[in-house]
Amino acid sequence: MGLRMGKSETTSHHFGGWGDKAAARTAFSVSTICILIMGFILYFLVKESLPVLKATTLSELLFGMDWYPQETPPALGMFPLIASSLAVTFLSSAIGLPVSIVIAVFTAEIAPRRLRSLVKPLLELLGFLPSIVFGFLGMVVVAPWLQARFNLLTGLNMANASALLGMMMVPIVGSLADEALCAVPRELRDASYALGATRWETIRRVVLPSALPGVLSASLLGVMRATGETMVMLMAAGGAAVIPQSLFDPVRPLTSTIAAEMGETPVGSEHYHALFFAGLILLLITLAINLLSAKIEAKGLKTKGGNL
Amino acid sequence: MLKKMGKILVATMILGLGIAGAACAAEIVVNGSTTVLPFAQIAVERFAAAHPDVKISISGGGTGNGIKGLIDKTTHIANASREIKSSEIEQAKANGVTPFETAVALDCIVPLVHPSNPVKNLTFAQLKKIYTGEISNWKDVGGENAPIAVVGRDSSSGTYGTWQELVVEKGDKEKKSRVTPKAQVTASSGAMLTTVANNKYAIGYDGIGYVDKTVKAVSVEGVEASIATAKNNTYPMSRKLYMYTNGKPAGEVKAFIDYVLSADGQKIVTDTGFINIK
Numbered sequence: 001m002g003l004r005m006g007k008s009e010t011t012s013h014h015f016g017g018w019g020d021k022a023a024a025r026t027a028f029s030v031s032t033i034c035i036l037i038m039g040f041i042l043y044f045l046v047k048e049s050l051p052v053l054k055a056t057t058l059s060e061l062l063f064g065m066d067w068y069p070q071e072t073p074p075a076l077g078m079f080p081l082i083a084s085s086l087a088v089t090f091l092s093s094a095i096g097l098p099v100s101i102v103i104a105v106f107t108a109e110i111a112p113r114r115l116r117s118l119v120k121p122l123l124e125l126l127g128f129l130p131s132i133v134f135g136f137l138g139m140v141v142v143a144p145w146l147q148a149r150f151n152l153l154t155g156l157n158m159a160n161a162s163a164l165l166g167m168m169m170v171p172i173v174g175s176l177a178d179e180a181l182c183a184v185p186r187e188l189r190d191a192s193y194a195l196g197a198t199r200w201e202t203i204r205r206v207v208l209p210s211a212l213p214g215v216l217s218a219s220l221l222g223v224m225r226a227t228g229e230t231m232v233m234l235m236a237a238g239g240a241a242v243i244p245q246s247l248f249d250p251v252r253p254l255t256s257t258i259a260a261e262m263g264e265t266p267v268g269s270e271h272y273h274a275l276f277f278a279g280l281i282l283l284l285i286t287l288a289i290n291l292l293s294a295k296i297e298a299k300g301l302k303t304k305g306g307n308l
Numbered sequence: 309m310l311k312k313m314g315k316i317l318v319a320t321m322i323l324g325l326g327i328a329g330a331a332c333a334a335e336i337v338v339n340g341s342t343t344v345l346p347f348a349q350i351a352v353e354r355f356a357a358a359h360p361d362v363k364i365s366i367s368g369g370g371t372g373n374g375i376k377g378l379i380d381k382t383t384h385i386a387n388a389s390r391e392i393k394s395s396e397i398e399q400a401k402a403n404g405v406t407p408f409e410t411a412v413a414l415d416c417i418v419p420l421v422h423p424s425n426p427v428k429n430l431t432f433a434q435l436k437k438i439y440t441g442e443i444s445n446w447k448d449v450g451g452e453n454a455p456i457a458v459v460g461r462d463s464s465s466g467t468y469g470t471w472q473e474l475v476v477e478k479g480d481k482e483k484k485s486r487v488t489p490k491a492q493v494t495a496s497s498g499a500m501l502t503t504v505a506n507n508k509y510a511i512g513y514d515g516i517g518y519v520d521k522t523v524k525a526v527s528v529e530g531v532e533a534s535i536a537t538a539k540n541n542t543y544p545m546s547r548k549l550y551m552y553t554n555g556k557p558a559g560e561v562k563a564f565i566d567y568v569l570s571a572d573g574q575k576i577v578t579d580t581g582f583i584n585i586k
Contacts, residue, residue, distance in 0.1 A: 058319040070463040144506050154457045239493035248490050260462040
């Protein structure tokens, strides 16, 4: 008893030590700086985007169909751009997320240890490829092939950009989801097998639901990566400012619009402010995805609790 | 008291010297066409580096704004992508300004198609209809029965502006025509070239400096684009780019315009995708 008391005293002494205090203060100031920088970016974005409302109305901006910002007066309808952004995000997630999760299940649950130690670094290596490499691939390899194969008007289209984005998602989402699956305690699997469940039943009913929050936040990272990706969109999406009617229509998301036009637009013009507004919309879209996933995660946890 | 007056005297003298000094350093204000801006800006930067005594500034407010500045004497050199209008000359004369024209470069835009495309020539009317979306099949302009993939540039580019003016809005009075929203957008002259080179249905355009063997240049109204046809003014989509000054250029202004017309200056012109005039 006396010994334990003494031990706890030493631990408490270590806890309040000089090193701990310094570390705590450093962490606190670094995170404060991060929050301040975030706040500053947000402030700047709002400040630079709001003047566009002097030139046009909010509903015209959000639901207008014509994007001809160089005209006088400029036509600043962003609906086709927003629709393109959402469509590409959705399509690339539909391609990338299932593949990532299947790969994660394979590396974490099925693959023998030696294969896993080969596949996982390879996967992570893929994640280091710069997006311009993917964009270039889409432009000079995928686009001509797509066009010849399906006899399309252009190979630079939504399907091309979404497939590339889906591929870019796989390393990030796959690797993070793999770690989430590995973190599920071994006892849960053993208990499941002891109850006579097959491997597939164990993965589907026990491992995946337990790892759900981790898998979800991994997927979320992938989806936001797709929403914010610029280079691939600029190079492979085609860039027509129309609402896509088919998978093979060229699209023009908000990101590539900002990248293509910001460089040469006069600072302080309506076009300039409209491009900042596009950035604000992007921020709101990612925020919405974030909130949605938090909600799904909370719901998932609840149903999981009910099942167990 | 005397001491105080002395101080004031010294201060006044220093101030006077300062003003005189500022007056000695020559100042050149350049304004006008955004088309001219790419090479004019580089020329200004290099000129300023070589002449630290000259204060030179450049902005691109558009040809009209540049000439307006020349007329009200706030601009020394007005860059223009068109000839000065007679109404502008009258206004200038009324203000005691005599606009003097110096052509500094040629701008020449070429329609491009995929090398496998049999179409060799297009008229202005056909180009306009293709870009506004009225014609959407190559068979309507003498090609194969295949859809046309219209490729354009981002709306902030100077090439876009020239194409808009020379092709899309050609013959328009009040209502200006728009490029079809289905047109694909490329963010640079290089991207335009790659896009057209990789799509057998595509039509695009680029400054003549960028055109190479990966694409096929289409002649316009029967005239093939070349440096020669641009220089003798037979190619209809070439135009001269000008710098206007008040009277014959003199002093520092002359030094700058001479620099633009020099071998070094004309090299900047060709490097930025325009055609040298000298």
